[in-house]
Amino acid sequence: MPVPKRVFAFSFPALLGLLALLFTLASAPAAAATTLTVAQAISSQTGSSGTVAGYVVGEPTATSTVRFSDFTGDTALAIADSKSETSTTKMLYVQITASYRASFGLLSNPSLIGKQVTVTGTLTAYFSHAGLKSPTAMALGASPTTSPTATATVTPTASSGTDAYYAAASGKSGAALKAALHTIISTGVTKISYDAVWNALKVTDQDPANSANVILIYSGVSRAKTLNGGDSGDWNREHVWAKSHGDFGTATGPGTDLHHLRPEDVAVNALRNNKDFDTGGSAATGAPGNYTDADSWEPRNAVKGDVARMIFYMAVRYEGGDSWPDLEVNNSVSNGANPYIGKLSVLKQWSAQDPPDAFEKNRNQVIYATYQHNRNPFIDHPEWVSSIF
Ligand SMILES: [Ca+2]
Ligand SMILES: [Ca+2]
Structure with a gap:
């Protein structure tokens, strides 16, 4: 007597149950492995x-x-x-x-x-x-x-990921390193207009905890991106390298270089004015942890290194070989309109005590990948500060 063929049929709900079981079995060990x-x-x-x-x-x-x-x-x-x-x-x-x-x-x-x-x-x-x-x-x-x-499962670190970018600087130190970095960060650069800076800052300085806001550099306040402007309560475009130091203004060039432009409250920006950087003074109104006196500004601890590395970037990026002044760092706090910013010894200390964090590294990467296609070497390699300055 022939054995009847058996049709093995699943109902649709049973199939779903089996798929769910398979998915659970497949995903549980994967989660544990990470x-x-x-x-x-x-x-x-x-x-x-x-x-x-x-x-x-x-x-x-x-x-x-x-x-x-x-x-x-x-x-x-x-x-x-x-x-x-x-x-x-x-x-x-x-x-x-x-x-x-x-x-x-x-x-x-x-x-x-x-x-x-x-x-x-x-x-x-x-x-x-x-x-x-x-x-x-x-x-x-x-x-x-x-x-x-x-x-x-480890992803490459920022520095190993940029080895190719810095290949021409490999093994160099001092003036030779500075010259190599100048060429690297000045080659293939896209320059943006001062008007385009507004929208760029809304991306580079976005609050990691609130995508509708930017973080203001000195005050540390998280403020709506839409409040960009010139009125009280707005944020505007702070030139960390004060644009009067070299008088480069806001024409496309150093005055629109995102690596040293940050959002800041209009009043705090005016209070910092074009002062050099140094420790001391009295508490800055509207910016807790910042201090200022007649000739200098001390940013809050969390951005002291950020400020220093922006200044060092500018000194290497602008060497006077184009139509712009040769920007340099010195130990003065009375630089006026000269193309210098101080105070070098203090900025070196700040860079050492406040190493690059996730926010600063992310902003460097966004500027590189999306806007200017150049990097701040001192965020990728903070050890180069003491080699050059
Ligand atoms: Ca910092
Ligand atoms: Ca320079």
């Missing part, structure tokens, strides 16, 4: 979800400020690969949303310091710093599924 170290998370700020394991080292309160004791809140953690880490550049800033605050906030749980945590969330800037936001899981201890092959 547990990152803090260093890997810092170099993978892609905006996608990731799981990171590290030690709790403090409470971030600003881009380059972390409290190691006397905690003030439950909303953020700094984690690092070493429990004794003190450099903010080696920390990941983790946002703690409401449901995790009771268990992971440092004000409520100061004994978390030195403990290992594993966090899953969006790998993106927080406090204008490498971060993890909107956590979907937080747990004490190392992830049990940490994979030894996680290093295979």
Whole structure:
């Protein structure tokens, strides 16, 4: 007797169930394999979800400020690969949303310091710093599924990614390095008009936490992109290298070079005026953490290095070989209309104490990729500051 053929038929809902099961089986091991170290998370700020394991080292309160004791809140953690880490550049800033605050906030749980945590969330800037936001899981201890092959997922660091760009500077130092960098950053450059600067700044200086806003450099305020203009309460285009120092104005050239142009409140911009940079003075109205006196301006700590590296860029980019003045850095704070800005010794100190952060690196990359097609070498290689200046 012939065996009847058996027709193996799935109902449509059963097929969906099988697909869902297959998807779960396929995705669970993949998520476990991507547990990152803090260093890997810092170099993978892609905006996608990731799981990171590290030690709790403090409470971030600003881009380059972390409290190691006397905690003030439950909303953020700094984690690092070493429990004794003190450099903010080696920390990941983790946002703690409401449901995790009771268990992971440092004000409520100061004994978390030195403990290992594993966090899953969006790998993106927080406090204008490498971060993890909107956590979907937080747990004490190392992830049990940490994979030894996680290093295979690391994306290239900024410096290794720009080796080709700086090839002609390789092995050089001092004046030879400066000359090589001048050629590199002056070749193939796209110059933009002063009017085009408005829209460019809305991209280069966008608030990582609010895409409708820009961050104002000195005040640190997040303000609506639409408030660009010249009225009280607006932001305008601050020339960090004051345009009167060399009197280059706003014709397309150094006066429209995005590498030293930043959004700032109209009144704060006027208060900074064309002063050289130095420490000291009295608190600057409207810009907490900034100080000013008759002849100088001291920016807040979080942007001291940014300001220094912008000035160093300008000194290397403009060497007088075109129709523009040769801009240089000196130790004076009374440079007036001369094509110089001070104070060199202070700017070098600021560059050292405030190394490039995620916001500054991102802005350099956006200017390179989207607008001018040149880079600020001192953001990619801060060690070149002491070689040249
Ligand atoms: Ca900075
Ligand atoms: Ca120069």
